[in-house]
Amino acid sequence: MILGEEDYITEEGEFVVNMGPQHPSTHGVLRLKVWLDGETIKKVEPHLGYIHRSIEKMSESLSYRQYGYLTSRMDYLSAHINNLACALVVEKALQVEVPARAQAIRIVIGELTRIGSHLLWFASAGLDLGGVTPFFYAFREREAINSIMDENCGARLTQNFMVPGGIVYDVRPDFQSRVKEVLKQFKDNFHEYNEILTGNVIFQNRLKDVGILTKEDAIAFGCTGPTARASGLSCDIRKMYPYDGYEKLQFDEVISTGCDSWARYEVRMAEMLQSVRIIEQLIDNIPEGDIVAKTKNVIKLPKGEFYQRVETARGELGVYIVSDGGASPYRCKYRSPNFANLSAIPHIARGYKIGDLIAIMATIDLIIPDIDR
Amino acid sequence: MNTLLSYSFSSLATYFHNWLQSMIGNGILLTITELVIVGVVLLVFLILLAFFLGYMERKVAAFMEIRLGPNRVGPKGTLQIVADTVKLLFKEGFTPDAADKFLFNLAPGIIITTALLAVAPIAFARGFQIWDINIGVLYISSVSSMAVIGILMAGWSSSNKYSLIGAMRCGAQIVSYELSIGLSLVSIVVLTGSLSLNDIVESQANGWWIFKGHIPVMIAFVVFVIASTAEINRAPFDLVEADQELTGGFNTEYAGMKFAMFLMAEYINLFVVSAVAATIFLGGWMPFHIGGLTGFNHVMDYIPSSVWFFGKTLFIIFIIMQFRWTFPRLRIDQLLNLEWKYLLPISMVNVLLVTLMAIMGWHL
Numbered sequence: 001m002i003l004g005e006e007d008y009i010t011e012e013g014e015f016v017v018n019m020g021p022q023h024p025s026t027h028g029v030l031r032l033k034v035w036l037d038g039e040t041i042k043k044v045e046p047h048l049g050y051i052h053r054s055i056e057k058m059s060e061s062l063s064y065r066q067y068g069y070l071t072s073r074m075d076y077l078s079a080h081i082n083n084l085a086c087a088l089v090v091e092k093a094l095q096v097e098v099p100a101r102a103q104a105i106r107i108v109i110g111e112l113t114r115i116g117s118h119l120l121w122f123a124s125a126g127l128d129l130g131g132v133t134p135f136f137y138a139f140r141e142r143e144a145i146n147s148i149m150d151e152n153c154g155a156r157l158t159q160n161f162m163v164p165g166g167i168v169y170d171v172r173p174d175f176q177s178r179v180k181e182v183l184k185q186f187k188d189n190f191h192e193y194n195e196i197l198t199g200n201v202i203f204q205n206r207l208k209d210v211g212i213l214t215k216e217d218a219i220a221f222g223c224t225g226p227t228a229r230a231s232g233l234s235c236d237i238r239k240m241y242p243y244d245g246y247e248k249l250q251f252d253e254v255i256s257t258g259c260d261s262w263a264r265y266e267v268r269m270a271e272m273l274q275s276v277r278i279i280e281q282l283i284d285n286i287p288e289g290d291i292v293a294k295t296k297n298v299i300k301l302p303k304g305e306f307y308q309r310v311e312t313a314r315g316e317l318g319v320y321i322v323s324d325g326g327a328s329p330y331r332c333k334y335r336s337p338n339f340a341n342l343s344a345i346p347h348i349a350r351g352y353k354i355g356d357l358i359a360i361m362a363t364i365d366l367i368i369p370d371i372d373r
Numbered sequence: 374m375n376t377l378l379s380y381s382f383s384s385l386a387t388y389f390h391n392w393l394q395s396m397i398g399n400g401i402l403l404t405i406t407e408l409v410i411v412g413v414v415l416l417v418f419l420i421l422l423a424f425f426l427g428y429m430e431r432k433v434a435a436f437m438e439i440r441l442g443p444n445r446v447g448p449k450g451t452l453q454i455v456a457d458t459v460k461l462l463f464k465e466g467f468t469p470d471a472a473d474k475f476l477f478n479l480a481p482g483i484i485i486t487t488a489l490l491a492v493a494p495i496a497f498a499r500g501f502q503i504w505d506i507n508i509g510v511l512y513i514s515s516v517s518s519m520a521v522i523g524i525l526m527a528g529w530s531s532s533n534k535y536s537l538i539g540a541m542r543c544g545a546q547i548v549s550y551e552l553s554i555g556l557s558l559v560s561i562v563v564l565t566g567s568l569s570l571n572d573i574v575e576s577q578a579n580g581w582w583i584f585k586g587h588i589p590v591m592i593a594f595v596v597f598v599i600a601s602t603a604e605i606n607r608a609p610f611d612l613v614e615a616d617q618e619l620t621g622g623f624n625t626e627y628a629g630m631k632f633a634m635f636l637m638a639e640y641i642n643l644f645v646v647s648a649v650a651a652t653i654f655l656g657g658w659m660p661f662h663i664g665g666l667t668g669f670n671h672v673m674d675y676i677p678s679s680v681w682f683f684g685k686t687l688f689i690i691f692i693i694m695q696f697r698w699t700f701p702r703l704r705i706d707q708l709l710n711l712e713w714k715y716l717l718p719i720s721m722v723n724v725l726l727v728t729l730m731a732i733m734g735w736h737l
């Protein structure tokens with residue numbers, strides 16, 4: 001025992017395992033210190049800070065046009081939605097009217113991001129539970145979405161497209177037809193996901209009644225997004241506090257009262273279809289016009305505090321800006337969904353097996369750079 | 374023509390034996406020479422087989438996963454596995470500081486030895502058998518159960534917590550699933566009245582057991598395939614390795630050729646269980662016959678017995694490989710539930726049914 005025996009064996013029969021920071025299913029540099037009794041988990045303690053880049057502090061020395069770009073490195077799977085939050089808070093402070101065309105494109109791109117993010121979650125959830133094949137099925141569609149991002153935003157990961165007042169470039173002329181192609185491909189192939197994973201008895205047994213997160217706990221831990229909606233908590237920011245034109249769209253907030261990992265799985269699967277529904281309403285109705293509202297070259301926010309929340313693929317992202325009237329934020333604080341969702345793991349994993357901890361992590365869908373920032 | 378149809382490899386072996394005898398007079402020396410030759414031939418064959426199965430696994434995985442698989446090294450990627458072996462050969466055979474060095478280095482040897490030992494009584498073709506032992510079934514089931522010692526040894530001596538958890542899982546898993554394997558083998562032994570693999574194959578000359586054994590033998594076959602997938606630690610029962618949970622399980626600390634030996638043992642074990650399933654349930658090297666269709670049966674007879682054997686074995690290997698690329702992994706308690714609550718009771722009732730069938734003579 002190289003790591004110092006006295007720290008790691010606390011009690012007779014207790015066995016402490018460090019899951020991470022280098023571990024195949026922590027999806028990054030999360031470190032979970034797990035106390036085991038045989039296969040059963042007695043206690044989990046998350047240790048953070050392995051990928052802290054002080055994004056909030058860095059934002060204090062960047063202009064309001066620049067600081068949003070860092071958020072693509074937070075929850076890198078919801079890069080567009082993070083950027084949108086940063087853009088929205090500036091627009092809110094300046095009371096800028098965003099052109100209708102920019103709004104529509106923002107929503108389409110945002111929902112494509114959500115589908116892409118959930119596809120990657122589906123892929124890695126299958127992978128975490130030992131099924132390698134679903135990964136390739138999901139990546140086939142994610143690849144198509146990434147190509148659209150590539151063509152229109154110039155990047156496949158850490159994209160930056162949303163700027164204060166609108167979007168940075170206009171979309172390419174074939175944007176609409178390409179999006180429709182991808183949606184058709186997605187809908188045609190969606191049944192394959194159900195065949196390979198959803199309908200599998202082994203998979204269902206791995207998730208059902210595992211990692212029960214009650215509604216009260218979800219509220220207490222501040223869980224948001226699909227994780228909380230699977231516990232019966234209505235918390236979709238798009239519905240509750242509509243932003244950027246979501247109030248005009250028809251879609252359902254997917255809520256399940258299962259509270260277990262299986263419910264979280266089902267909610268995410270259904271959310272993908274809701275995102276498709278949103279895009280389908282917009283894709284043929286993207287209005288012509290400007291893509292960005294006129295703002296001053298150097299944006300200066302009025303003195304005060306501004307807060308804007310959006311619904312990323314993982315839950316509620318809040319951007320809190322304190323401005324002293326200067327060209328960069330006096331203080332910038334992100335309320336990231338993954339940090340709150342992670343805090344529920346020690347509570348809900350207790351008493352389950354090691355394999356269940358993997359299932360819980362897979363269905364809570366953590367993105368580690370978003371936890372540390 | 375008839376000599377070709379019923380060609381037995383035993384005549385080749387006899388000829389070879391006589392030739393060696395004329396070269397080497399000494400009886401003991403002759404025996405040793407023959408053992409060495411057979412051993413070397415078998416080793417080369419099994420290494421090539423492991424290569425082939427490694428290639429096949431990648432291609433089956435690619436087929437399942439809508440991708441191409443290896444296609445760069447050699448024609449259609451056939452040499453990929455050779456390249457990988459060369460890479461493993463040049464990697465450092467690292468032994469962790471805190472490991473029990475003797476056991477750590479012994480474990481891969483034990484695992485590969487048990488895998489190799491189990492090949493001995495398998496009948497590859499008519500009259501082609503390395504060791505015609507009259508308790509072949511018992512021998513295979515007892516030798517293959519020794520693999521658990523090697524895995525426990527590897528997990529314990531690595532001085533790694535993940536390895537230890539993997540090894541402990543292995544103990545529970547292999548010991549449990551052995552029961553079902555044993556019982557499904559017993560059902561055929563009851564019908565045949567012999568433990569010799571040769572006798573079991575001969576008893577299927579007028580029909581494979583899976584056809585003439587009716588539903589009980591089919592149940593035994595399914596139980597055997599499931600339980601042996603668990604016995605050789607392949608997905609969905611690969612809890613011993615469980616990359617996503619235990620970062621590699623019992624072989625986390627192994628690298629280079631020591632790791633390659635685990636890999637090779639896995640493929641040889643896969644071959645052994647599939648060969649046993651093919652021998653016991655699917656008639657071994659016996660051709661496929663349909664009663665009454667003499668013309669069809671005659672055509673089937675022209676296919677060499679070794680082709681029949683390897684065809685059936687590869688078919689079962691293909692099925693077991695598809696398991697791996699289709700199913701997610703079970704949890705440890707679900708794994709044990711499956712064995713103790715479902716497979717074992719089913720096998721026990723099934724053995725009774727088979728015994729009844731054997732007494733009443735319904736299988737003839």
